[in-house]
Amino acid sequence: MSCVMSPDNVLYGTPVYRFVYELVGTVLPCWISYVAAGLVIMFILVNAVLMGAAVFVFAERRLIGRFHNRIGPNRWGPFGTFQPFADVLKLIFKEDITPAAADKIVFLAAPIAMLAPAILMLAVVPFAKNTALADLNVGILYILAVTSLSSVAILMAGWSSNNRYAMFGAARGVAVLISYEVPVVLCLLGVVMVAGSMSLADVVEAQAIPFLLVQPLALFVFLAGVSAELNRTPFDVAEAESELVAGYHTEYSGVKFALIQAAEFGGVVTASMVVVTLFLGGWAGPLADYLGWFWFLLKVGAVAFIFIWVRATYPRLRIDQLMAFAWKFLLPLSIINLFATALEVFFLRDSQGVLAINDLWIMTGINLALGAGCIALFGSMIREKIKPVTWQPAAGTASLTVGEVT
Amino acid sequence: MPIHTEPMTINVGPQHPSTHGVFRLRVTFDGEEILEVEPVFGYLHRGTEKLAEERTYVQIVTLTDRLDYVSSMINNQAYCLAVEKLLGVEPPLRAKWLRTMVAELQRIASHLMGIGFYLQDLGTLGTPLMYGFRTREKILDLFEMLCGARITLTYMRPGGVFSDTPPDFWPALENFMQELPSEIGEIEQLVMENEIVLVRTKGVSPLSPDMAINCSVSGPVLRASGIAWDWRKMEPYDAYEWVDFDVPVGANGDNYDRFWVRMQEIHQSARIIHQCMEHIEPGPVRLDLPLVFRPEPGAEAYGRVEASKGELAFYMLSDGGVSPYRCKIRSPSLINLTVTEHLLVGWKLADMIVTLGSLDINMGEVDR
Numbered sequence: 095m096s097c098v099m100s101p102d103n104v105l106y107g108t109p110v111y112r113f114v115y116e117l118v119g120t121v122l123p124c125w126i127s128y129v130a131a132g133l134v135i136m137f138i139l140v141n142a143v144l145m146g147a148a149v150f151v152f153a154e155r156r157l158i159g160r161f162h163n164r165i166g167p168n169r170w171g172p173f174g175t176f177q178p179f180a181d182v183l184k185l186i187f188k189e190d191i192t193p194a195a196a197d198k199i200v201f202l203a204a205p206i207a208m209l210a211p212a213i214l215m216l217a218v219v220p221f222a223k224n225t226a227l228a229d230l231n232v233g234i235l236y237i238l239a240v241t242s243l244s245s246v247a248i249l250m251a252g253w254s255s256n257n258r259y260a261m262f263g264a265a266r267g268v269a270v271l272i273s274y275e276v277p278v279v280l281c282l283l284g285v286v287m288v289a290g291s292m293s294l295a296d297v298v299e300a301q302a303i304p305f306l307l308v309q310p311l312a313l314f315v316f317l318a319g320v321s322a323e324l325n326r327t328p329f330d331v332a333e334a335e336s337e338l339v340a341g342y343h344t345e346y347s348g349v350k351f352a353l354i355q356a357a358e359f360g361g362v363v364t365a366s367m368v369v370v371t372l373f374l375g376g377w378a379g380p381l382a383d384y385l386g387w388f389w390f391l392l393k394v395g396a397v398a399f400i401f402i403w404v405r406a407t408y409p410r411l412r413i414d415q416l417m418a419f420a421w422k423f424l425l426p427l428s429i430i431n432l433f434a435t436a437l438e439v440f441f442l443r444d445s446q447g448v449l450a451i452n453d454l455w456i457m458t459g460i461n462l463a464l465g466a467g468c469i470a471l472f473g474s475m476i477r478e479k480i481k482p483v484t485w486q487p488a489a490g491t492a493s494l495t496v497g498e499v500t
Numbered sequence: 501m502p503i504h505t506e507p508m509t510i511n512v513g514p515q516h517p518s519t520h521g522v523f524r525l526r527v528t529f530d531g532e533e534i535l536e537v538e539p540v541f542g543y544l545h546r547g548t549e550k551l552a553e554e555r556t557y558v559q560i561v562t563l564t565d566r567l568d569y570v571s572s573m574i575n576n577q578a579y580c581l582a583v584e585k586l587l588g589v590e591p592p593l594r595a596k597w598l599r600t601m602v603a604e605l606q607r608i609a610s611h612l613m614g615i616g617f618y619l620q621d622l623g624t625l626g627t628p629l630m631y632g633f634r635t636r637e638k639i640l641d642l643f644e645m646l647c648g649a650r651i652t653l654t655y656m657r658p659g660g661v662f663s664d665t666p667p668d669f670w671p672a673l674e675n676f677m678q679e680l681p682s683e684i685g686e687i688e689q690l691v692m693e694n695e696i697v698l699v700r701t702k703g704v705s706p707l708s709p710d711m712a713i714n715c716s717v718s719g720p721v722l723r724a725s726g727i728a729w730d731w732r733k734m735e736p737y738d739a740y741e742w743v744d745f746d747v748p749v750g751a752n753g754d755n756y757d758r759f760w761v762r763m764q765e766i767h768q769s770a771r772i773i774h775q776c777m778e779h780i781e782p783g784p785v786r787l788d789l790p791l792v793f794r795p796e797p798g799a800e801a802y803g804r805v806e807a808s809k810g811e812l813a814f815y816m817l818s819d820g821g822v823s824p825y826r827c828k829i830r831s832p833s834l835i836n837l838t839v840t841e842h843l844l845v846g847w848k849l850a851d852m853i854v855t856l857g858s859l860d861i862n863m864g865e866v867d868r
Contacts, residue, residue: 161627162630163630163631163634164630258508258510259510262510327623327624328696330623334623336517336518336620336621336623336853337518337853338849339516339517406625406627407624408624408694408696409619409622409623409624409691409694409696409697410622410623410624410696410700410850411696411699411700412848412850412851413850414848415699415700
């Protein structure tokens with residue numbers, strides 16, 4: 095038996111899949127090799143996300159240690175690199191408690207549903223030239239669809255726990271996720287228009303100039319939206335440790351807690367990968383093409399560092415301020431970006447609908463100026479909205495003598 | 501169709517990351533908004549006042565350490581002042597200066613903890629808290645030189661302090677005072693002008709001057725409401741009448757002002773410590789009192805200080821025995837907690853935590 099994939103198959107452009115499919119297909123029936131190739135891909139994805147989460151946890155704990163003026167974990171393995179594995183091992187051996195009043199099936203399913211989006215998202219990200227595990231022609235749409243799943247998972251976790259803090263966290267989390275979805279979708283449309291395709295590989299190819307420069311406003315909105323969707327400070331109202339104990343995962347312990355943590359940190363890694371792919375030129379870099387992996391991981395590390403840095407620095411916003419930020423600040427910015435990009439693409443493209451590198455430079459100039467202006471304008475407007483009117487800056491010191499009361 | 505909603509009651513505490521100990525708030529929420537608040541405390545009650553009736557006057561000093569366990573020096577000071585008034589004695593001059601100095605060091609340490617946890621309640625991941633701890637650690641090292649302990653110090657005694665300073669204390673203090681401004685400056689740079697800190701705290705949970713006076717609050721909470729009231733100025737004890745410092749006063753009594761007043765008080769404390777280092781002279785540090793003494797029967801005394809949280813006072817009544825007949829503690833944290841309901845109702849859950857942090861309560865002192 096020999097199975098050969100036809101070139102019009104949606105997974106034809108995925109070398110790993112095709113290789114496994116044809117290898118297994120030499121000895122087994124085609125439908126089994128089809129399943130086997132899928133399983134191999136899934137295995138790679140799950141392990142990539144878990145490994146990415148482990149590396150990210152280690153990096154975050156060490157870096158936040160440095161930000162805090164302390165050392166951070168350094169006992170297990172060289173420089174403490176085994177710390178995440180020690181953590182997971184500890185959590186596996188802990189008692190796995192399900193609250194008596196919990197909805198047991200949903201309670202069990204929630205952590206899995208939470209990890210799924212992070213894993214699924216990774217499938218379409220190209221690590222280097224021609225290495226996306228599934229090079230979908232609707233990659234960006236797929237990413238948006240999959241990330242929306244996490245709001246369902248958060249609601250499942252909060253509702254099934256039958257805990258009021260968890261319910262609070264879930265209600266907040268879902269509100270934030272739904273609100274921030276809107277500006278994120280709108281700002282990605284700008285990227286799609288410039289690239290002329292929804293496939294992530296095409297977006298990378300289109301970045302003769304990194305979209306960091308061509309679409310600065312979109313990058314800003316996307317970074318803010320993504321950190322809200324990932325529950326990172328300053329937008330971490332859903333699990334707000336000091337307010338809601340642990341938010342929607344208050345009742346989780348043991349392996350389920352480990353899964354939720356893996357989903358959270360794995361989510362940051364995959365989100366960083368998406369940011370790199372869409373805005374920082376993906377695998378593109380100097381020297382040979384086969385070094386794409388290296389450039390890609392380097393850029394992912396840089397974006398992940400920004401997430402960690404922000405987390406160590408900023409306090410948390412209140413839920414109403416968070417909503418105001420999404421609807422009154424990010425949404426207008428993404429709409430402006432969308433219209434500006436549409437007009438630029440309409441006037442600059444040639445008869446084949448292709449943008450030359452000079453056109454991209456023109457767009458860079460216009461969009462950078464527009465972005466700086468809009469952020470300054472809307473920033474001052476929202477500051478007026480949020481600032482209470484009753485406050486007068488009149489605090490000072492008083493020199494008192496004995497017995498005098500002011 | 502109107503959606504049916506109903507208020508939800510949550511027990512915030514006694515096990516909760518932001519209740520600063522074992523404190524419980526029964527809160528009724530309408531969505532995120534607070535409808536009703538009922539503070540419940542007593543989870544840390546150790547019967548300090550009753551225990552004091554069974555101890556000699558010198559032994560009671562160890563009990564006072566455990567009241568507000570982040571500012572034991574000031575607790576010691578308040579108690580020792582009360583006993584000295586009871587006996588009608590005055591400590592030696594060097595002891596007065598030393599007490600003033602260590603009380604101000606302790607105030608810096610306590611305010612750093614207060615600010616750090618307040619900012620952590622705001623949602624910072626402990627970065628300003630760890631900055632504060634870095635400085636506090638050095639203060640605790642200094643205390644360790646003085647009396648061997650770091651938290652429960654028992655440094656002061658009725659009639660002076662436990663012992664004179666070791667020779668290497670003064671260079672270490674000099675060194676610390678040089679590093680202090682830059683370390684405090686780092687915290688200020690990180691948070692004072694931070695946009696998120698400003699929108700989260702300015703105008704939130706304001707306490708009007710009338711309400712502050714009616715509820716008898718004291719300390720930074722009172723001063724943030726615009727009332728310049730400080731027992732170090734009003735009724736100077738120990739060496740405070742000879743030092744020069746300002747009293748920071750807020751304008752609106754909101755969360756930001758309470759935080760701002762604490763930040764400024766750190767600078768004023770540093771000023772006082774500099775003056776103490778300048779004026780202190782060699783001499784005896786402790787009166788020659790017996791270990792067990794009997795004050796006059798029926799003698800009573802009220803010793804009060806401006807502690808880091810507010811007015812801390814001890815009322816002592818003697819029946820002529822070796823231990824007091826009654827030892828009543830006026831703890832600032834307990835009295836400051838009485839305004840919680842006025843501050844919290846109508847604000848949101850996130851503000852509640854921050855407001856509680858801005859009051860800077862210590863459960864060891866609330867429950868005694």
